[in-house]
Structure formats: structure tokens, C-alpha cells
Amino acid sequence: MEQEPLLMIPGPVPVPQRVRAVMTRQAINHRGPEFGAAYADTVRVLKNLFGTANDLYIISGSGTAAMEAGVANFARDRKIVSLVNGKFGDRFAKIGQRYGTVTVLESEWGTPLDLAALERELEAGAEAVTMVHNETSAGIRNPAPQVGRLARKHDALFIMDGITSIGGDDVRMDEWGVDVAVVGSQKCLAAPAGLAAIAVSDRAWERISDKRPFYLDMAAYRKSGKATPMETPYTPAVPLFLALAEACKMIEEEGIPARIARHRRMADAVRAAAKCWGVDLFPKIDEHHAYSNTATALRIPEGVTDGDLRGTVKKFGIEIAGGQDHLKGRIFRIGTMGGVGAQEILATLAAVQFALRKSGFAAGDGVEAAAGVLVG
Template sequence: MEKLVLLPGPVMVHEDVLLRSAKQVMNHRSEEFEEILTECVELSKYLFQTDGNVAIITGSGTAAMEAAIYSLLEPGEEVVAVVNGKFGERFADIAERRGAEVRRVEFEWGKVADPERVEEALADSDAEVVTLVHNETSTTVLNPAEEIARICREYDALFVVDAISSLGGVEFRMDDWGVDVCVTGSQKVLGCPPGLALVAVNDRALEVMEEKDAGSYYLDIPKYLEYLEKDPKQTPYTPAVNAFYALHEALKRLKEEGLEARWERYRLMQRIVREGIRALGLELFVEDDEIASPTVTGVTYPEGVDDREFRGEILRDRYDVVVAGGQDHLAGEIFRIGHMGEVRIRDMITAVTCIGLGMRELGVDVDVGAAAEAMADVLSEVS
């Protein structure tokens, strides 16, 4: 039986996207591939909500993060890195590896980034770049990107956002908010197999990049944008052609559904999961609905429940449901339910029910019936 994969990436993929990726490879310097590449770039602009530039790189989301940092910063330059989870740390680590002077603005994992502290750091430094993870997957917190973008503009700092696990699943308007660089990956909300990194860059950031000595040969964003001006349009290096097929199909599906409609669907799935977990009697890692991620939900383990036994022997092997564990010091303390990719309302109901049944097997006092009622109440509000 096929398992219900509810990870915060990689995610379940629609059959049409999978089938499209199974087509035979083509010449990546051909007019035929140019058509796919061009449409992927244009549809990606809709995804980012930008009229700016989009580079598509064969690589993971981390490749997009590194491309942004290595194209924008040179050794010795200052950057303010907002850190309230694993991936905020990763942004800071990449900048340090580049040789930048990194000022970390740190918050407790599970707490939202405070824009006032970001402003204090900018006022007390010469930083010209600020990094933020919009949706901190490791802690299931949604950070206030729009508000921090306004602060960056006031201090004339370039704002670089990791929207890898949020873009397409929650409101994000790159141009309207004043985000200068935004990165994402194919393997999360877009519902594609892993393999492609997307980087959107406005003209303001591109001007800075073009003046820098890029620290990476492969992850040089201006190089990718330069090759999009060739005839035919192409990538500077051999791309994962079949991954482009999949991305093309997934982006068309997104456009057909509509961004606002998808944002609304993801919020509905979030509510179903959160209200179901609450009604079971389990504790959400992030209790405040206002800052909770719309694409992944964290649940704190009841005392005495073993992570490996629950997620592996019971949930995965007995109920065919796959969820993620905690990261770093949260390993064994929480588990995370992804509601992104090719999943629907019924999958959320199934997951919460199986979680309740699994907890009951381990002797945890949960109320599966109450969870079913709570989820039905959420659905009745929108029907």
C-alpha cells in the first residue's frame, strides 16, 4: 500500500507531474527546451508575485540560499541574519562560510522573529543585507516578512528571504512587500520531486550582484540571468531536464488553481490539523494560530512517548502515514505534520485520526471522537 507522506519536503507529487517528468530527455540547447524554460520562468514570476528576474538552478533549496549569499556578499561585508530555527541558522552559516561578518539576531525556537530587534541590529551596524526564513520549517513558525521588508527599506538594506516552505502556500508578494531576493525549491509547496532551486531577484539586487565578484562558479546568479538573454534562451550548465518537465507541469497546475485559492486551501488544511490535534488532547508546539505555519504543524510529544516507536513502528509501519521528527535539540521532543504538496483535506483527516489511534496504542489518553467532531466543525464553517 502506498504510504501517505506528510513531510515538510519532499512531498507527495501529483500523477500528472510524475508522468510529465518521465518523458524522454531532450537537447537542453534546443528551441523545444527554450519554450519550457521560458514558460517556467514566466510562471515562476506569478508564483513569486514579481516582475523581476528569476533564475532556475539545478540543485536543492540550499543551493538557492547559497547562490543568493555568494552572489550578493563579498568577504568582510556585514549581514544581519534573523535566526529562530534550523534554516535561519543555515543562512547565517552560509554567510559566515562566504567570509561575511554575520550579526545573528536570535530568538527562541518556536517564537516569532521580532521586527523591532531586527531594526535595532540594522541601526547598530553597517549591514547592507538582511536574511530571513519566512516559514521556519524546523519550528513551524511563520515570520513577519512584510514588516521586516519595510524596515529593510528604511535602512536601505537588501532583504533576502528563504520562502522554500512557504511560497505558493501562504500570501507572499515579493514586489509589493519590497523583497529584493527570494529563494525557493521545487520539492515543497510546488509539489515537484526535489532537484530545482528558484531565485527571484529584483533590479536593485541584480545591480549589486553585477558589481560583486561572485564567490561561486556554479551558483553565480547573474550568469543564469545572462543565459536567459541568449537565443535560444538556456541555462549556463546542463540542467536536470526531466525536473524542468515536472516544474513546468506543476506551475501550470498552480496557475490553473490560482494563488489565492491555493493559499486558502492551505489555510483550511492547517486549521483542520490544528483543531484536530487540539481536540485529541495533544499540545501544539506553536500554540498561537497567528504565527503558526500554514504548511507544517509541530506537535509536542506527551511524556514517555518514544519518537522512533511512534513515527516508525506505529504511524509508518502500521498506519502507512509518514511524518517528520524534530531537528537538532527538538529531536525526540516534537513531530511535524507537513500539509504541502499533493495533499488534500481527506489526507489531513486521515493523518489526525491515525495519530490519535497511534497515541492510544501507546497508552496516551486521547479523544479520537472529539478530534473527528472538531475537524467536521471546521469543514462546516466553509461549506
């Protein structure tokens, strides 16, 4: 019997059957009341996940589209500081270089950001800061509250990638002083890939550029968002919108605090397994940084190859992620996001444990340790 692969990577994640089902229905008018109601209700749920009362809009495009919208609309021709300690922070910097003057403050991937250097740049006149809250390429969660306070202190805009934290970890956009925040549909929200949401503060609206992109013009999204029924400025990916609306219903049914707790428990289980195996976690954390609760990055032990490790796991129908760019062959990553739970976590850890032992690494019983975490 052919089975669907189990994706235990940092997105895309498995899409629940009821979310998939809504995409099979006949097309509806994207200027009509049914679409408008679904859009508005999805925005309502997403605002709770973002921790914001700000305007929020959904873009037919990936998370990178929302990252670009944030920079192109609100940081064009400005002095931007890009905080980088992983692949997606680097992507934010590259986007910034298309639109403004960028100073890159780069740390080794998976190591703490230099907040003292950030303050120096802000004192020197930087007008915007970009940062990835949850850097899945290295399994580290970056200090959004501290960066937000520094940005506000120096009257700079704070543009934050929350693509792999919103919906799976605690995010408080307004409390942290974030001016622009974005999320992607295929991560913690457990919807299909292809949509992104962007929330914008009043401070950011006051500084919106006169030279905005066409498709990603946030002023156009704002105007259409005020229509009755609520609309997008251009034709949206309607089936994906309906799928995201259903995914948000499931999030509300679970409850946001319960969902965040589940994500943290799953990550704790993976970390407990790693400790029992004798496998090191990749990131280096301090009092301001933490391990990611949606993607755990682990060092590949000496004598074990990436191909043997992930190749063996894949034979069980389970996919885990490898390292990116210069971390290829050095780390592997296990996603703990979306609608998965104890069954999927234990199956994944059992496959990894088998692969480690098969490669000659004397791994302890991490599965038992993880089970203890998952059942409480």
C-alpha cells in the same frame, strides 16, 4: 497489495502522477525551443507565486543551492544580520559566515524574532538581512513585511528563504521589499526534489559581487535567461525542469488563490484536531508571527514517545516528521503542502489519534473536528 507511502512531512511531498509521467519521456535538447518554452512558461507561473515582476531563474540544485546563490552573489564581503528561530535560519547564518561578516540574532526555536535588535544592527551599518519566511523546523511563520520595511528603511538587502511558503501561502516579494527570494521544487510546488528558483530585485543586481561563484553565478543565469530560446548557463536537470513545468500547469489550473486557501484550510484542520486532542502547538506567536500554514509542529505529550507515536503512524503507510536537533523527541510535525487534500489529512490525523490513544494519552476526537474544518 503494496502501496506507496504517504509523505505527510514538510517535504518532499507526494508527486502527482501526471508530473511523474513527464519525466519518462525521451531526452530533449536543453538548448532547443521546446526546453526554452517550458522554462519560460515555468518562470511566468513562478513569478506569480513569488508575487514579483523581478528576474527569476531556475537552478539545478536544492533550495540550499539557491540560498547560497543569494548570499554568495549579493552579500559577499558584506555585514549580514541573520535572523534565526529554527534550523533553516541557522543554515542561512552558516552560509553567510562563508561569505561575509555575520551577526546572528537568535531566538529560541519557534519563538518570535527580535525586530528591535534587528533595527539596532541596521542602524549600526548592517548591509544585508537573511530570514526564513516559513520555519518548518518549528512551525512558525516569520514577519517578512516588517523585516522588509526595516531593511528598506536602512538601505539593506533583504534575502528571504521562501522554500516552504511559496506556492502554499501568500508571498508578495515586491510589496514586502524582498530583494532576493528562493523556493525549492519539492515543497508546496509538489514537484520532485532537485530544483530551486531564485528571484532578484533591481537593487540586488546593482550590488552584485565581482567575486561570484562559478556554478551559482547569477550574472551567468541572467545572461542565459535573455537568450532566445531561454536557456540556463550550464546543463540543467531536464527531466526535473519538465516535471516542474507540469506541476506549475497544475497550480494554474487550480488557481493561486484557491491553492493558498486549500493549504490554509488543511493547516486549520490539523490545528483543530490538536486542540481537540489536547495536544499543544509548539511555536509561540505574537502580533507579527503566525503558525505555519504548511507544516504544523506539535508537542509530544508526556508519557508518549516519538518512536511509539511516529512508529505507529508509519505502520499505516504514513510518514510524519519528528523534531530536528535539540527538538528530537520533543515535537512531531505534520506537513500540509503540495497537492494533498482532505483524504490525506483525515487519514493522517486518524493514524496520529490512534497512536496517541494507543500510547495511553486520552486524546479527544480530533478527526471529527478536522473534518468539520475541511468540509466547511
